[in-house]
Amino acid sequence: MKSKRRWKSILTRLRRALSFRKGTAKIGIYGPPNAGKTTLTNRIIHTFVDENEDVGIATEVPHETRRAVRREGVTIDLKAKSLEDPNPDLNSESKEKPKRGKAKLKLDVVDTPGLATKIDFHEFLAYGLEEDEAKKRAKEATEGVIEAIKWLDDIDGIVLLMDSTEDPYTQTNIIIIGNMEARGIPIIIAANKVDLVDATPQRIANAFPQHSVIPISALKGENMLDLYEEMARRFR
Amino acid sequence: MEIKMNLISEDKINSMTSTEKLRFVLDGVKSGDIVVLEGGLTSEEQMKLIELTMTEVDDDFSGIEMSGYPSKKGFLNIRKKTRLTVIGPAKTMHTTKKDKDFISAIISAI
Numbered sequence: 001m002k003s004k005r006r007w008k009s010i011l012t013r014l015r016r017a018l019s020f021r022k023g024t025a026k027i028g029i030y031g032p033p034n035a036g037k038t039t040l041t042n043r044i045i046h047t048f049v050d051e052n053e054d055v056g057i058a059t060e061v062p063h064e065t066r067r068a069v070r071r072e073g074v075t076i077d078l079k080a081k082s083l084e085d086p087n088p089d090l091n092s093e094s095k096e097k098p099k100r101g102k103a104k105l106k107l108d109v110v111d112t113p114g115l116a117t118k119i120d121f122h123e124f125l126a127y128g129l130e131e132d133e134a135k136k137r138a139k140e141a142t143e144g145v146i147e148a149i150k151w152l153d154d155i156d157g158i159v160l161l162m163d164s165t166e167d168p169y170t171q172t173n174i175i176i177i178g179n180m181e182a183r184g185i186p187i188i189i190a191a192n193k194v195d196l197v198d199a200t201p202q203r204i205a206n207a208f209p210q211h212s213v214i215p216i217s218a219l220k221g222e223n224m225l226d227l228y229e230e231m232a233r234r235f236r
Numbered sequence: 237m238e239i240k241m242n243l244i245s246e247d248k249i250n251s252m253t254s255t256e257k258l259r260f261v262l263d264g265v266k267s268g269d270i271v272v273l274e275g276g277l278t279s280e281e282q283m284k285l286i287e288l289t290m291t292e293v294d295d296d297f298s299g300i301e302m303s304g305y306p307s308k309k310g311f312l313n314i315r316k317k318t319r320l321t322v323i324g325p326a327k328t329m330h331t332t333k334k335d336k337d338f339i340s341a342i343i344s345a346i
Contacts, residue, residue: 116286116299117286117289117301117302118289118293118298118299118300118301119293119298120298120327121298122298135295138293139293142290142293143290145287146287146290146291149283149287152283167334169334169336170334171282171302171303171304171331171334172286174279174304175279175282175283175286176283178278178280178306178307179280179283182278182280182316
């Protein structure tokens with residue numbers, strides 16, 4: 001049975017490898033609640049599609065996104081688009097990269113609900129929601145988690161977003177990474193919220209040394225060029 | 237209030253199918269028990285456990301807290317060896333510190 005599963009995994013990897021370069025990659029934005037997934041997705045859309053288009057609303061209330069949203073036909077074209085970085089010194093290594101601003105990638109971007117092992121409606125009461133509303137949100141959030149997990153079967157690559165101010169070594173992060181490795185799906189870790197004073201993106205890099213970790217601020221647009229370059233390199 | 241811990245050997249876990257394992261774990265946790273699996277769950281099984289848990293979250297059961305050591309690479313770096321996983325009710329168990337070889341958790345009665 002285990003051997004059958006292993007062969008299935010190898011075949012899946014081969015299928016992905018052969019189909020990946022043909023057309024548009026479906027890239028999932030994954031992570032725990034409040035990591036900034038919708039903010040990142042909106043920034044990608046604003047930068048490369050339409051600055052007035054939002055795929056979702058980003059708020060401080062956890063599980064704001066409770067349905068996966070797929071935005072088709074996004075082209076990350078860094079030759080055609082120059083980006084201003086509000087904090088260009090964030091990643092000193094980036095200054096040495098010779099191919100900066102040349103990447104191109106066609107993708108469908110999928111903004112997913114936050115993954116969690118528990119959803120307690122009481123937590124929403126603290127944000128001022130009425131009890132009925134909180135219970136409804138909790139129910140929808142559980143459905144969102146299931147939907148995010150099911151999307152993994154159709155994803156070609158993921159950007160796993162982590163909050164640089166939080167401990168990255170959570171079971172949810174470990175499970176996502178373990179699943180992607182088992183499926184042979186490429187993964188980039190984006191260490192988000194580096195604009196905050198207590199951000200320590202290096203802690204994320206130390207926790208997951210086997211993966212690319214790009215420090216960014218999706219909110220402020222810091223170091224986005226490095227993330228786009230890495231996405232084009234890994235997901236093309 | 238007493239909290240029961242179920243410490244399950246790797247042999248027992250290996251004798252179950254994935255579905256049986258997940259049902260066994262979730263039934264135990266929903267009863268308020270802490271379940272410790274010597275051999276652990278694979279990351280795919282842990283993801284399926286989250287999915288199954290989400291179908292059963294309600295006003296009284298808010299979900300699970302799960303901690304485990306990450307898998308180790310096995311023979312020729314192909315097959316991964318799973319390690320200990322501990323799962324408990326989210327209302328009872330709270331992981332306070334965790335790294336690849338160490339888990340610290342507080343178990344408190346409701």
